[in-house]
Amino acid sequence: MNKKRLTALLDRFSELHILVIGDFFLDLYLDLDRTLSETSLETGLEALQVVGVRSSPGAAGTVVSNLRALGVQVSALGVIGDDGMGYELVRSLRRQAVNVAPLLCVADRLTPTYTKPMMREPDGRIHELNRLDIKNRTPLPAAIETQLIDRLRELTPHVDGLIVADQVQERNCGVITDRVRAELSALAQGSPQIIAADSRTRIGEFRHLILKPNAREAVLAIDPTCTGPLEQTMVENCGRALYVQSGRPVFLTIGAEGILVFDQEGMTHVPGIPVSGPIDPVGAGDSAMAGIVAALCSGASHVEAATIGNLVASITVQQIGTTGTASPAQVLEQFTKQQAT
Numbered sequence: 001m002n003k004k005r006l007t008a009l010l011d012r013f014s015e016l017h018i019l020v021i022g023d024f025f026l027d028l029y030l031d032l033d034r035t036l037s038e039t040s041l042e043t044g045l046e047a048l049q050v051v052g053v054r055s056s057p058g059a060a061g062t063v064v065s066n067l068r069a070l071g072v073q074v075s076a077l078g079v080i081g082d083d084g085m086g087y088e089l090v091r092s093l094r095r096q097a098v099n100v101a102p103l104l105c106v107a108d109r110l111t112p113t114y115t116k117p118m119m120r121e122p123d124g125r126i127h128e129l130n131r132l133d134i135k136n137r138t139p140l141p142a143a144i145e146t147q148l149i150d151r152l153r154e155l156t157p158h159v160d161g162l163i164v165a166d167q168v169q170e171r172n173c174g175v176i177t178d179r180v181r182a183e184l185s186a187l188a189q190g191s192p193q194i195i196a197a198d199s200r201t202r203i204g205e206f207r208h209l210i211l212k213p214n215a216r217e218a219v220l221a222i223d224p225t226c227t228g229p230l231e232q233t234m235v236e237n238c239g240r241a242l243y244v245q246s247g248r249p250v251f252l253t254i255g256a257e258g259i260l261v262f263d264q265e266g267m268t269h270v271p272g273i274p275v276s277g278p279i280d281p282v283g284a285g286d287s288a289m290a291g292i293v294a295a296l297c298s299g300a301s302h303v304e305a306a307t308i309g310n311l312v313a314s315i316t317v318q319q320i321g322t323t324g325t326a327s328p329a330q331v332l333e334q335f336t337k338q339q340a341t
Contacts, residue, residue: 001304006335009308010328012298014071019155020064021077021148021184022165023174024103025112026089027058027323032119032129048117056323057092058114060165062283063198066290066312067163068096069325075099075159077151078175079144085111085134102151106144110136112168139172148175149183156187161297163289164209166199181205188248194296196251198289204242210296211242212251212289218242236260236267249302251292251309253285259306270306273314273338280320287316287324291331311335 031052038047057065060078067074076098080086082105089111093100115132156162164184168174176184176199188195188208196210197203203213204221215235219226222238239252243262250262258272291312295305311331316324326334 001307003332003336003339005304006308006332009295009298009300009304010070010331013294013328014073016160016294016297017073017075017158018067018161018163018293018297019075019077019102019152019159020060020067020163020165021152021180022060022063022163022176023112023167024060024064024076024078024080024089024093025058025114025167026085026092027056027061028085028088028113028115029054029056029322030115030117032117034119034121048119055088055092057089057096058323059112059167059286060163061089061093062286062323063163063165063290064093064098065096065323066287066316066325067294068098069327070290070294070312070331071328072290072294073099075102075155077102077148077155079104079106079109079140079148081105081109081111082107083111085113102155104144104147104151109140109144110134112136112174135168135170136173137170140175140177142179145177145179148180152180152183152187156191156193159193161194161196161293162187163293164195164197164199164206165286166197166202169201171202176202184209194293196289196293196296198285204245206246208247210248210251210293211246212253212285212292213242214253214285215255218250218252239267251288251302251306253288253309253313255281258310259288261302261306263302265302268303268306270303270310273310273334275314275318277318278320279317280324281317283323284313284317287326288313291326 036049113134117129166176185207218238252260261268288309292305292309295308312326315326
């Protein structure tokens with residue numbers, strides 16, 4: 001891919017409309033200052049002092065943020081609670097001009113939230129303390145599943161692509177339940193849209209969808225008993241097996257080494273983009289997914305889409321302690337830098 005081709009693909013992003021369905025979390029950051037810590041009179045324990053509060057959309061919301069930074073129009077389909085976290089999540093999405101009308105607000109569900117305390121030590125060092133997670137741990141009610149499926153069927157014909165973000169590990173407690181997954185597979189069989197899935201624990205259960213697992217997710221999908229280190233041959237074999245199972249291309253991310261693409265041409269290794277300095281890999285897979293699907297919807301080949309996914313991820317991992325995103329201008333600049341080396 002040359003600069004002219006990349007520019008042409010990036011220029012099409014603003015014409016795209018992608019639906020993101022899945023588990024929308026709120027990433028809630030609490031900035032703490034150790035020098036201000038007090039001792040609780042009641043317990044004698046250290047009382048950590050919050051000096052700043054910030055939030056951003058997480059999980060499926062991270063994919064959305066990356067798509068919006070790339071200039072893609074986005075609609076969000078998921079389930080949130082009728083609570084303060086849900087309010088903040090919707091407000092954050094609206095700030096990015098995301099269509100939040102499809103989101104279902106349900107009174108007896110919690111808005112999934114990752115609370116991340118970020119401690120500033122006296123020497124200036126900042127690090128994350130134990131995360132506090134809010135998740136739904138009871139199955140999604142059948143009536144809510146039906147509403148999700150109805151909205152999915154209604155919206156799909158009007159978008160260029162669809163991204164599935166299956167974040168919740170507890171089976172049927174998130175948005176992508178067994179029933180919703182079956183509906184997605186049925187839609188993918190007869191739909192001309194690009195439909196791609198990312199899943200923490202169930203990537204091997206999707207059929208007829210493009211898949212984007214990381215190496216461990218791919219291996220565990222084929223061999224759930226695997227506990228040891230991941231060998232290259234094992235990862236490649238599992239990628240091939242997922243391609244056969246899904247019947248669609250597989251974009252298997254392998255960290256700094258890039259992406260393995262499995263399709264009708266066999267396996268192609270698309271090298272990662274070298275970066276220097278501190279990195280934060282959290283959300284890199286989501287940013288790669290946004291780049292891959294936007295590129296595919298713009299007419300990119302599988303290798304071109306993987307290249308753009310790598311470029312986007314190489315930019316976002318250099319943004320420390322926040323949800324990283326990349327603009328088309330940054331992607332083009334990163335590509336130009338790599339071509340010059």
